Amino acid sequence: MGRDWIITKRHLGIVLFLTGAVGFGGVLLLDLLRGGAGDFGPTQRLALVGCVGLALLGLSLIPYGNRPA
């Protein structure tokens, strides 16, 4: 096998940030599609907090650049 592509801290950070951001949007969108806008339950709130946490974790990793994850 030739030279393989290694995931760096920056890559991991971007993936985690995007996952958190997409998850955050997805929870809101799902609520909107189900017609429950403004009627947030505790599980949905927990999911939003988790997504924000994941996105922040991802952001904090991006400055670490090309160091291998």
Place this chain on the structure above:
Amino acid sequence: MNISESPPTSSTIFQPSWLTWASRMALWTALILMVFHFVVYGVYALSLLTFPFDYDQGEGFELNDTILLSQGQSPYRDNEAFPFYASNYPPLYHVILIPFAWLFGAQYWYGRLIGFTATLITGGAIAYAVYRETRHRPVSLLAGMAFFASNYIYHIGPLFRQHISMVMLETLAVVVIASLDRLDTPENTRARRRIIRLSLLLLLMAGFTKQLAIITCGAVLGWLLLRGVKRAILYSVGFGFIAGGIFLLINLSTEGQWWINIIAANVNGYIMSQFTGLLSQFVGLHGAILIPSLLLVLYELYVDRLSVYSVWFVAAAVGSALAGKWGAGDSYFATLIAATCVLAGIFTGRSLRRGWRVPSRLQVIGGRLGAMAAPLIGLSALCLFCLYGLAVFKIHLDQPLMNTLAGILKLQSNTKFSQFYDGAGWTMGYATIGQIPSPQDTANGWQIVALVKDDPRPILSEEAAFSFRSGKPVITNPTQLLNLYNNGLYDPAALVKMVEAQAFGAVIFRARFYPPPILEAVDRAYKVQAIIPMNGYEYTILIPNPEWNPR
């Protein structure tokens, strides 16, 4: 960021005698606590070997799966046809037990012995993993024994259940693949391939022991992805192809019953309060060793490279959310406990060995404080192991020496069993087991058998043991029928018809797990003959009601 690669020199190694003494004291205290927990666990495991009935609801159905497979029959059957029975678990654990079934027939001891042995192997693998990373023998031993000390592992370890064998295979797979980093040179290509293939084989076995292993599969393949994208994709495709192929083959050979019974039947309702209760209990019991584990994950995330143990820990933590599923429980944390023990052990051993690689910006903290930081952290980690040993405290109040110790500590039963103290308390999903069955429990079990065995008709029992012990076929797996019924995949008409025809000599309920139409039919056509307690549960024995006109 620059990382110091150089080992500590003699000028940087400074450790006052009080710190050495305190560390030794903490290590010995933690080890003594772990040895105590191991004794409690061993006594419990050995006691269960001789108990001839279901100790945990569901054990008998796993025994039935073993017996069916040993007779060359499939346990993945149509639940709507007599005997209305199917297994909801993959077969590997039961396949391993086939030689025992051939030699000893329908007995519980061999399944429980394999479960207990699986925990010993898992603890050994954890100890080996910690030793390989830290070269600290006592801490390795501590980490391995911390696994047995957990109330959750104590519960499920010595049962005739497949879960802990899955955890063993997962742990072995992770420990095997963790050695990949040590072989990161071109001349080790073949060794690397062997290690990856062995790890994936163990994961495949774990997956065909219990479906939940898919979380560890994801963790290992995800970690491989971090180490090399192309290689990970190739192995993932190969692994998916083989696992999917076996899955499809079994599904085809069982005419779709495999899918219905191990996938569709396991899609159950989610009880958030069950998960939050279990999570709170889990953190209360294991919080002390979760702290060093989390610190090591953060260290690897920001300072070092992520190890497979850290990725496994995070994946297992996310996967533990499934503990809120109806029918799930504390055992769903078992994989996370194994990962926690590995990380906590590595953290502690590395601290005591001063094995941290400190970022250059932190190296400005010089002098004695800087030199003492690692051993001080190690001492704190050992104290956390001691706290863990106290948090998971449980004891049998009717065993020699243990009852004396319980008397000195003024401990009384806080469970539904007068002879068992469990520091975990109780929450929904936490199995109400852990006590040693009394001779009275065994006698009561035989009393139930005596009540039902003389009638030539089969019995409808929520536990298979009474069918085995009375020489009758095992009819139904009640929770399986309920799961399928709740998902609209089971029509109980044929079984209801048999109940209404009083085709069963007796019905035995423990928790009325059957779908409502079956319970209603039993209530119409049968009447209570006796209620007999066993292992803290009341077994209701019903016999055909002479006032009912069988249809």
